[in-house]
Amino acid sequence: MPPKQCDHGICSQLVRQPHESYHPPHQLWKSPAGGSHTETGMEQADPADDCVLQVHGVTDDMPMDILTLYFESKRRSGGGTITSTKRQGDYAVITFENPTDAQRVLSNSGHKFQNVELTVRRPPPNDPRKIVLRGLKPQIMDDTLILYLECVADCSSDQFTVHYGQDRIQALVHFKEALSAEALEKMKRKAGSRALQGATINIEQLPRTDRILVENISPTDDKDILSLYFESRRSDGGSVLDVTMVSPGTAIVVFQEWEAVDRVLQKCQKLQDRELLVRPYYDFLQLPSTDRECGRQTVETQAEVLAEVTSVINVPDKVKLNILHSNPFLHDLRNECSELSLTIDANNCVCVRGTDPLQIEKTKSRILEFLSQIAQVDVPISEDQAKFFSRGDIQDHLQNVLREKGLPTCFSISDGVLTVTAPSVPVAHQVAHLIEQQISQFSISISDRQLHVLTAPDWEKLLPSLRFCEARISDVGDQVCFISLKCFRAENEERVKDLLENSVSEDLVIGMEPGKLRFLQEYYQDFLAGSQQVSIFPLEGDTAGLRITGVGSACENVDELLRSIASNICSRTLTLQKPGICRFLREERGTNILKHLEIKYKCTIGLEGVRWMMLQTKHPLEIQNSQATPSFERDVSVCTELQQQQQSVNMRDANGNIPDLGTDTLTLTSGRIELIQLNEASDEYSKMVRHFYDTLKDMHNKIRIIKVEKVSNPLLYQQYMLKKASMVAAQTDVERVLYHGTSEASAKEIYVHGFNRSFCGKNATVYGQGVYFAVNAIVSIQDQYSPPNADGHKFVFVTNALTGTYTNGKSEMKTPPLKENTEMPLRYDSLVDNCNDPKIFVIFNDTQAYPQYLITCQRN
DSSP, X not given: OOOOOOTTSOEEESSOOTTOSSSOOOBOOOOOTTOSOOEEESSOOOTTSTTEEEEEOOOTTOOXXXXXXXXXXXXXTSOOOEEEEEEETTEEEEEESSHHHHHHHHHOSOEEETTEEEEEEOOOOEEEEEEEEESOOTTOOHHHHHHHHHHHHTSOGGGEEEEEOTTSSEEEEEESSOOOHHHHHHHHHHHHHSOBTTBOOEEEEEEOOOEEEEESOOTTOOHHHHHHHHHSTTTTOOOEEEEEEEETTEEEEEESSTHHHHHHHTSOOEXXXXXXXXXXXXXXXXXXXXXXXXXXXXXXXXXHHHHTSOEEEEOOOHHHHHHHHHSHHHHHHHHHTTTSEEEEOTTSEEEEEOSOHHHHHHHHHHHHHHHHHOEEEEEEOOHHHHHHHTSHHHHHHHHHHHHHTTOOOEEEEETTEEEEEESSHHHHHHXXXXXXXXXXXXXXXXXXXXXXXXXXXXXXXXXXXXXTEEEEEOSXXXXXXXEEEGGGHHHHHHHHHHHHHHHOOEEEEEEOOHHHHHHHHHHOHHHHTOOSSEEEEEOOSSOOEEEEEEOHHXXXXXXXXXXXXXXXXXXXXXXXXXXXXHHHHHSHHHHHHHHHHHHHHTOEEEOTTOOOOOOOOOOHHHHHHHOOOOOOXXXXXXXXXXXXXXXXXXOOOOOTTSOOOOOOTTOOOSOSOEEEEOOTTSHHHHHHHHHXXXXXXXXXXXXXXXXXXXXXXXXXXHHHHHHHHHHHTTOSOOEEEEEEEEOHHHHHHXXXXXXXXXXXXXXXXXXXSSEEEESSHHHHTSTTXXXXXXXXXXXXXXXXXXXXXXXXXXXXXXXXXXXXXXSSOOBOSEEESOSSSOOEEEEOOGGGEEEEEEEEEEEO
16 A cells, blocks of 8 residues: 655655656665575465464574474464464564464464564464566566566556566566456466566466555654554554664664554554654565575664665655755755766656765755645736746746746746745745735727727737737726736836827828718628728817828728718708698608608708797787788708718607607707796696606505706707707617716706716616616615605606617716627617616716606605
């Protein structure tokens, strides 16, 4: 069973495994010439045989023939006829002829021979994953033996590892998978029929070990302390038969039961705040020999062999190994211990070679102490920073900076966390702070005039050329956010600003009659949509025309073409003198006729000058005396293209979402800013009030209308209609009737100057920093939005709002974001609370809403 790793992820071992990647290696001890066992009788029996027992406590001067007589005496030991007695290190293996005799000896609780207490037990079972090869030639090459094993074991080399004895005439083979009895017998048959470099190879199965090798022992700990510790619950061990100190800091512990070894290896062992390095130990891999004298080994001889063995520290954590390799600590240690060889091999192992066991152990302890102090610090980072740090060139640059400052560390990025690994916690914090100082984040605002640059080829070429820099457009689309190394920020920022400034070199304005502008918006929509280098916008305010922004030469070409098109469009004004015509054109039948003409003759007809109002009721005598003839003269502006000599009518688009309130929104008779109270008996009043109450829902019976006033503001209305014309040219269903609650003081400000988004945030900015409108009046009549005055009156505007295209809003948005998957950088027209079923709309252009009515109401 592999040794359990300690908390710092490092385990130590004594023999390097050239091909090991799955199981930890085990200690192989060199035996002196002639072997180390004394055998009497027959050949060694199978360890799994019921006739075989192990006798522990055998001393070096104890004669095997006398020991055999003791266990053959039924009166003394309860035994019987013995077929074989073999010494193996510090214990003997006895094979009885009858398994009943072996069971009686095992049942006898105490055995004492020559005043020595002996312990008798069954041998441990065989390890199905380990075999021993005997009879190798010392000069055999590694590749040759591996090729031989692939042949006899019928598997690839990645399924086993090979560990040589010090004399290389025997080797332990550790398989990843357990070998079946059939597979083992097949291997033995193949090995018996195939010589290897002229030598016949013997294959034996390896029993499980009952002993462990313990390293990194404190100088103050002796064998008694170790025995007490490994028999305690703290170690999960068991009864200890023997403890042998083979060198300072190293001991061999023998358990009464082999299962105790598995339990000990499963746990990280600590004795007096010192971490012990524990792994299985085998002492039966020795040279076969019949010479009894050569079989007499002492612990001192084994210690001498150990001093000649390479000591290895396995470091599975590659990050820690890289820090050790790059840290001056290893270089200084090599200079200090010049008689030792310190290397790092390809198997993530630190190899310590030398002849002084004490110095090797001290050096290993210092390396283990350094590795145990390596610490990690986690620093939360943003998604942009994680993407930035993940770039290979950024990591290489930061590693060079850290190396120049003498801070050999490693860092990695995972799940929004920057993990810094350093030789100590303070150094890790220092490195994390230094990395944070190396980066700089900045943003550059983008005006509407510069939006086209973000889709231009020059922009696509610029971004990859920025040095150690990442860029993205903000969610709102009004700025570009950058993250860069601080030393390159000034250079990158200057290059971006130069491109933005040089790319917007022209801003041209073309003034034209409103009729011609409408004609262009109706029949040249694709052209007015602009291109990658040019953007075209309608002028806002009282002046009709177009603004062209973009690259200089492209702007000039578009300006010339637009002026040429406009010059070929003529406009005529028709005077309507017949009574009833104005009203007819404003009604549904007249509107349908005008739309039919528009489609048939490809022209536009403007009805801005058409105003109809109900005549004042007079007494019949007054009418007779005055003999006045009512006049219904109205002007109709008609635009047509001379080249085609066709006419069309451009009427206000019908919007299915706008309720027909029965009012003429173009009736601004006085030309002054005023509030005109509606007659409660009029259809206009009835339809408007009905829609208001329908959207009050549960508050229908709790609100009473005091009065309804129509807003007359010619300037606001003209600005609204111009904005609407520019939106209708590119889309349909742009207009809705919405509600806006306000205070008494703000009501006058709104109907005089319009809605001002500068006052946003007074009530809420949950979906953006603009002006809020509600689909249902029940929202606007809440005290939060329409606080009552001293008389308890509340004020709610009924507005025409140009909502156009919309998307979900966020509180930080100052303008609607850019639309996705569009050739031109176009923004949404408004924001909403829910795209699937909007109840709240937010607009950011003050001309996108016109206050049509002001409702004064109060709670019942």
